[in-house]
Amino acid sequence: MxxxxxxxxxxxxxxxxxxxxxxxxxxxxxxxxxxxxxxxxxxxxxSERDQEYGEFVSVVLADTEEVWAPVLPEQAGIEYADPRLVLFRGAVQSACGGASAAMGPFYCPGDQRVYLDTDFFDMMAQRMGAEGDFAAAYVIAHEVGHHVQNLTGVLSEVNGLRARMAEADANALSVLTELQADCYAGIWARHAQDRFGSLEEGDLEEAMRAAAAVGDDVIQSNAGRTPVPDSFTHGSAAQRQEWLMRGFRSGQMDQCDTFAEAGL
Structure with missing residues (x-):
């Protein structure tokens, strides 16, 4: 050939x-x-950049597997199944349908895969002011947090409820789901630090900047729009930082019940 x-x-x-x-x-x-x-x-x-990118995301994914493999059985009584990570450029087909890079990283419960566009982390650093390895690691850990929600049954329950709700209520439920995934990212960071000493000076600040950069209010403001809370689907910058740190400080899944805190 x-x-x-x-x-x-x-x-x-x-x-x-x-x-x-x-x-x-x-x-x-x-x-x-x-x-x-x-x-x-x-x-x-x-390219050297693509190779480094592949190495980096594989290390972070392996770290999340090392943490959640014992944590999920210990704290939730559920066996952890490793997700698959898919790198793509531009657009991709998943079990959840087609998606473009414009929607950012996402998790598809239908095939238990985390989808990452190869240019996303560059965009975070250049356009969103959220550079650094740990900022990128937070994004991966957040999507793995959705995988944990899928294994615990939270995602299927949320998706079933959202389909029967008015838009504003469905958005509010989506926010609670995303904030819990942020909290789970914090749990990963806590256990990765305790077990492997993974965090270096400034890493947590990088993750906090990334959490703020992807807050709905910040994204809407940067787009020249007035933030409208009823339209939020991921949470404000302050909320995302709060739940990330709640997971980091506690290391416990029962401290990440955003739904119970909202009275659900």
Missing amino acids: GAAGAGGVGVVGMLAILAVGYFFGIDISPIVRELDQGQPAQDAPL
Whole structure:
């Protein structure tokens, strides 16, 4: 098979990409499909940035697995099943339907996969003022928090309720779901620090900046709009920081019950 037979990236580039996916335990098939379309055939090695990105997200994902594998059985009596992480560029198909990079990272309960666009962390640093490795790690841990919610049955219950609610009520329930995932990200950070000494000076501040940057009020303000709480689906910057720190300080899932605190 010549270079043209391997599509746009050629044999060397394709083998390098597949190697990253195999050794790092990440599904990179969406990237392969994108690179395989519309480009002149050439032997293009995987870029250093892409390789570092793959290494980083695989390390964070492994860290979350090391934490949740004992924590979920101990605190919730449920066996932990590792999620799969999918890297994509531009757009991707999941069991939850099609999605574009514009919607940011997401978790799909239908296939138990976390989807991350390869350019998202650059956008966080350049446009949202949330740079740093731990800021990126917080985002991954938040999506893994949704996976934990899926395993505990929270996501299916929430989705069933939201389908029968008025928009404002459905949005409020969505906020509680997202804040709990933030709290679970905090639990991961606490146990990662206690078990592995993962946090360095300034890491927690990076995560706090990232949590603020993705607050609905901040996003709406940056878009030139007046924040409208009834339209929030993820929570305000202050709320996201509060629940992240609640999880970090306690390390306990029972301290992350956003629904009970809201009277539900």
